Amino acid sequence: MDMAELRHLSTGELRTGEPMRKHTSWRAGGIAARAYFPADLDDLAAFVRTLDPAEPVCFVGLGSNLLVRDGGMDGTVVFTHGGLKSIELESTGDDAPLVYAQAGVASPKVARFACTHGLRGAEFLAGIPGTLGGALAMNAGCYGSETWDVVQDVITLSRDGVLRTRVRDEYEVGYRHVALRTPAVYEEFFVAARLRLRAGDGEEGRRLIRRLLETRIASQPLDQPNAGSVFRNPPGDHAARLIESCGLKGYTIGGAQVSRKHANFIVNLGGASAKDIERLIGHVQAEVAARCGVRLEREVRIVGREPTR
Numbered sequence: 077m078d079m080a081e082l083r084h085l086s087t088g089e090l091r092t093g094e095p096m097r098k099h100t101s102w103r104a105g106g107i108a109a110r111a112y113f114p115a116d117l118d119d120l121a122a123f124v125r126t127l128d129p130a131e132p133v134c135f136v137g138l139g140s141n142l143l144v145r146d147g148g149m150d151g152t153v154v155f156t157h158g159g160l161k162s163i164e165l166e167s168t169g170d171d172a173p174l175v176y177a178q179a180g181v182a183s184p185k186v187a188r189f190a191c192t193h194g195l196r197g198a199e200f201l202a203g204i205p206g207t208l209g210g211a212l213a214m215n216a217g218c219y220g221s222e223t224w225d226v227v228q229d230v231i232t233l234s235r236d237g238v239l240r241t242r243v244r245d246e247y248e249v250g251y252r253h254v255a256l257r258t259p260a261v262y263e264e265f266f267v268a269a270r271l272r273l274r275a276g277d278g279e280e281g282r283r284l285i286r287r288l289l290e291t292r293i294a295s296q297p298l299d300q301p302n303a304g305s306v307f308r309n310p311p312g313d314h315a316a317r318l319i320e321s322c323g324l325k326g327y328t329i330g331g332a333q334v335s336r337k338h339a340n341f342i343v344n345l346g347g348a349s350a351k352d353i354e355r356l357i358g359h360v361q362a363e364v365a366a367r368c369g370v371r372l373e374r375e376v377r378i379v380g381r382e383p384t385r
Contacts, residue, residue, distance in 0.1 A: 087115040087119045088112055088113050088114040088115045088119050088120070088123060088159060089112070089113040090110065090111070090112050090113075091110065091111045091112075091113075092109065092110055092111075093107050093108075093109070094107065094108045094110070094111035094153065095107055095108075096108050096139070096144040096148070096149065096153070096380075097144075099136060099138075099139045099153075099155065100139035100140075100142050100143070100144060100303070101138065101139055101140040101142075101205065101301060101302060101303050101304075102139075102142075102143060102301050102302065102303050102342075102344050102348070102350075102353060103301040103344055103348075104143070104144075104146075104301075104344060104348050104349060104350045104352075104353060105143065105144030105145065105146065105148075105350045105380065106144055106145060106146045106147050106148030106149065106350065106380055106381075106383070107148040107149075108144075108148060108149045108152075108153040109148070109149060109150050109151060109152070110151065110152040110153070111152070111153045111154075111155060112152055112153070112154050112155070113155050113158055113159060114154065114155075114156070114158075114159035114160065115159055116159055116160070116162075117159075117160055117162075117178060117233075117239075117267055117268070119159065120154065120156075120159065120160070120233065120267070121233055121237050121238075121239055122237070123154075124154075124233060124235070124236075124237040125236070125237030127152065129235070129236070131151050131152060132149075132150050132151025132152070133151055133152050133153075133154060133235065133263075133265075134149065134151065134152075134153045134154070134379060135153075135154045135156060135179075135209065135265045136153055136154065136155050136156070137155075137156050137157050137179065137180060137206050137207030137208075137209050137210045138157055138182065138205065138206045138207055138210070139206075140205040140206035140210065140303060140304055141206055141210055141214065141216075141303055141304060141375065141376050141377060142303065142376065142377050142379065143303065143350055143353055143354060143376055143377070143378045143379070144350060144379055144380045145350050145351070145354070145378065145379070145380035145381055145382055145383075146349050146350045146351055146380075146382065146383045147380060147381035147382045147383040147384065148380055148381065149379060149380045149381070150381075154265075155180075156178075156179045156180035156207060156209050156267070157180040157182070157207055158180065159180060160178035160179045160180035160181070160209070160267055160268070161178060161180050161181055162176070162177070162178045162181075162268075163175070163176065163177040163178070163181050163185065163186065163189050164176050165193060166270065171275040172195060172272070172273055172274055172275045173193075173195075174228060174270045174271060174272055175189065175190055175193075175195065175198070175270065175271040175273060176268065176269075176270050176271075177189075177208050177268065177269060177271065178208070178209075178267060178268040179207060179208055179209025179210075179212070179265075179266050179267045179268060179269075180207050180208075180209065181207060181208050182206070182207055182208075183201040183202070183204040183205070183206060183207060183208055183211050183216070184201060184202045184203075184204070184205075186198055186201050186208055186271070187199050187200070187201040187202040187285055188202070188282075188285065190271075190273055190281070191278045191279075191281035191282045191285065192278060193278065194275060194276065194277070194278040195273040195274065195275065195276065195278070195281075196273060196274050196275070196276030196277070196278075196280075196281050197221075197225075197226050197273040197274050197276075198226055198271060198273055199281050199284045199285050199288060200217065200218055200219045200220070200221035200288065201223070202285045202288055202289060203218040203219055203288050203289070203292050204216045204217075204218060204223075205304055206304075208223075208269060209265075209266050209267070211223040212224070212227070212230060212254065212266040212269055213254060213266055214252050214253075214254065214375070215249055215250070215251070215252055215253060215254050216252070217252075218288075219288055219291075222251075224244065224247070224249045224254065226271045226272060226273060227244050227269055227270075227271060227272075228243070228244065228269075228270045228271065228272040229241055229242060229243045229244060229269070229270050230242050230244075230266055230268065230269045230270075231266075231267050231268040231269070232264040232265060232266055232267060233264065233265050233267045234260065234261075234262040234263065234264045234265075235262040235263040235264070235265075236262045238262075239267070240264070242256075246258070251308065251309075252308050252375055295337070295338055296335075296337065296338050296341060297335040297336075297337045297338060297341050297343050300335070300343035300344065300345070301343060301344035301348075302335070302341045302342060302343045302344070303342070303376050304341070304375070304376075305340045305341065305375050306340055306341065306342050306357060306360075306374065306375060306376055307319075307340055307360075307361075307372040307373060307374060307375055308372070308373045308374070308375045310370050310372065310373075313370070314340075315339075315340045315372055316338060316339040316340040317339075318364050318368050318370055318372070319334065319339035319340060319360055319364060319372075320339040321367075321368065322360075322363045322364055322367050322368065324339065324360055324363060325339050327356070327359070327360075328345070328356075329352050329355050329356045329359065330347075330348055330349060330351075330352030330355075331344060331345045331346055331347045331348030331349070331352050332344060332345070332348040332352040332353040332355075332356045333345050333356075334356065334360065342356055342357065342360075350380075351382075354378060357374065357376075360372065
């Protein structure tokens, strides 16, 4: 199906040659061949059904855990933040209603919404800079809690355009890991979730959020483009401690630097290419492996291709 037909059938916005540096928190990266900004969930499902089954598709929220190589991306990037923005309460008949939130809702907004409605247990989401969809996909967490701790069920959109509701037990969930126990025929993307929280003092929840954000501001380089924690914490240790022990704070390649404030962050000093950032990631892994005997695993996702020249 050609571009004119897609535009006619869809109510969202379809663009070609979209610069991904505009949509990633590192402010670096190449061009996406096509980008789709859905109007809502129904529009997104209808759009996906029009795509050739061989078309590569990548879902992106706020781009806060993503590095796009300088050569760009083939296929279509779907941006969820503008269209999948519904958040509401669903009555369960008990004291604590479920929170239904779509994948494009920013995680901090979910935390604030819950507290506003006297629900506790989602405060940690205020410390996760991306959207709920990204948090679901990687079981994002901080301050001792993880996203799937509060998930009752999720709604997925499969690559053939079918919406499904899946319960938590259908997934194998671990540290920064989520996968279906029984692999699906088609790739599935998280488009919404229902969160089961507990009734409580919303004002106390808001105070906790303020304390968590104060801690985040004090310990993380939020004034510079970054993608959050670059590496997963190895069992029984912290990636930041290992990186700092190797004397890598402040180490720079091109415009990319290991943050002087938090060693598990890589910041864009201005004008960093995706190649600079990826080379720095590899250098940190090599140094920590050589000096500490630990192979750090990336938490950030790297997609796309190298430039042809």
